[in-house]
Amino acid sequence: MAFEVAIDRPGRWPVAGFRPLGGSWLTWAGKGDIMSEHVRYIDRTRDYYLSQGYEKPYQWAHHSDAPFTPLAKPLSQSRVAIVSTCDIAISGPGGQRDRSHEFSVGNVYSLPSDTPIELLYSRQEHYDQHATTLDDVNVYYPVERLQERVEQGRIGSLAPRFHGVYTGYSQRKTAEVDAPEVLRRLLEDDVDLAVMTPV
Amino acid sequence: MSLVSRHLEANGIPTVVFGTAKDIVEHCGVARYVFVDFPLGNSCGRSFDPAHQHQVLELGLQLLETAVAPRTTVQTPDVWSDDDTWKQLIFTDEQPFLSGEALENWLAAKQRYRGQKKAGTR
Numbered sequence: 233m234a235f236e237v238a239i240d241r242p243g244r245w246p247v248a249g250f251r252p253l254g255g256s257w258l259t260w261a262g263k264g265d266i267m268s269e270h271v272r273y274i275d276r277t278r279d280y281y282l283s284q285g286y287e288k289p290y291q292w293a294h295h296s297d298a299p300f301t302p303l304a305k306p307l308s309q310s311r312v313a314i315v316s317t318c319d320i321a322i323s324g325p326g327g328q329r330d331r332s333h334e335f336s337v338g339n340v341y342s343l344p345s346d347t348p349i350e351l352l353y354s355r356q357e358h359y360d361q362h363a364t365t366l367d368d369v370n371v372y373y374p375v376e377r378l379q380e381r382v383e384q385g386r387i388g389s390l391a392p393r394f395h396g397v398y399t400g401y402s403q404r405k406t407a408e409v410d411a412p413e414v415l416r417r418l419l420e421d422d423v424d425l426a427v428m429t430p431v
Numbered sequence: 432m433s434l435v436s437r438h439l440e441a442n443g444i445p446t447v448v449f450g451t452a453k454d455i456v457e458h459c460g461v462a463r464y465v466f467v468d469f470p471l472g473n474s475c476g477r478s479f480d481p482a483h484q485h486q487v488l489e490l491g492l493q494l495l496e497t498a499v500a501p502r503t504t505v506q507t508p509d510v511w512s513d514d515d516t517w518k519q520l521i522f523t524d525e526q527p528f529l530s531g532e533a534l535e536n537w538l539a540a541k542q543r544y545r546g547q548k549k550a551g552t553r
Binding site for chain 1: 433441454455458461466475479485495498518527529
């Protein structure tokens with residue numbers, strides 16, 4: 233028994249890990265009796281795109297510090313907004329989907345928070361299309377769950393607008409242009425806290 | 432997402448981030464994070480399972496109430512399925528993240544972004 237890199241799966245990802253005698257990583261991890269390691273997306277995307285001929289790996293945003301604001305008042309008195317990168321959109325009359333902004337990069341947009349959920353859908357394609365679907369809006373844009381929490385008195389109210397940020401390629405633009413625009417809109421609506429969701 | 436969260440926190444608005452890509456969120460560094468160990472696309476719980484979605488949301492609400500310092504992560508106790516086969520082939524030749532139309536759209540968006548950047552409109 234030893235720590236080793238399992239390379240017995242040619243063409244697949246070498247998985248570094250503890251491999252017990254008499255069993256491969258696959259069988260060991262597949263038993264479901266342990267909580268397995270989370271997916272290392274940074275490593276996997278770097279290795280994948282290198283293997284596809286992209287020479288410069290994507291530099292994921294990294295900071296040594298993290299700002300923190302404590303809650304100013306109880307949740308039951310707080311006004312909440314969703315801020316999401318899930319590319320949420322509203323279907324037009326007759327159910328047609330607006331694809332005009334499909335290729336937008338950067339920019340902030342807002343939707344009324346009381347938009348009927350039947351009209352909402354996500355234009356996002358960057359999700360695990362092999363394992364799941366985006367059919368249930370609430371799993372990346374939890375608007376109905378938040379509405380129910382308001383009805384129960386757990387949170388005070390929902391802001392009139394929720395906000396989307398298109399997935400940008402430029403971290404600088406996201407941090408210096410889009411993020412301040414989101415802040416401006418939240419302050420305009422007297423929002424107390426934000427629920428942040430990717431797809 | 433994490434970058435926007437950081438900006439809000441730095442300017443007086445508390446946030447809680449929900450998400451499935453633990454390494455990416457923690458690499459960036461956010462104030463409060465609910466890690467859901469599900470596929471990308473299920474950051475707030477199991478599809479068509481409102482009870483589970485409420486459990487995930489409630490973890491986030493409690494995190495807002497209890498976290499005393501940044502980089503506080505909580506993980507939902509659930510697994511996506513009995514085995515982890517969904518994790519094993521992500522970003523491989525057998526299972527590229529994007530394919531077909533989705534890949535073409537991504538490449539087109541990237542090309543467009545490069546064009547805009549070159550033209551100075553980004």
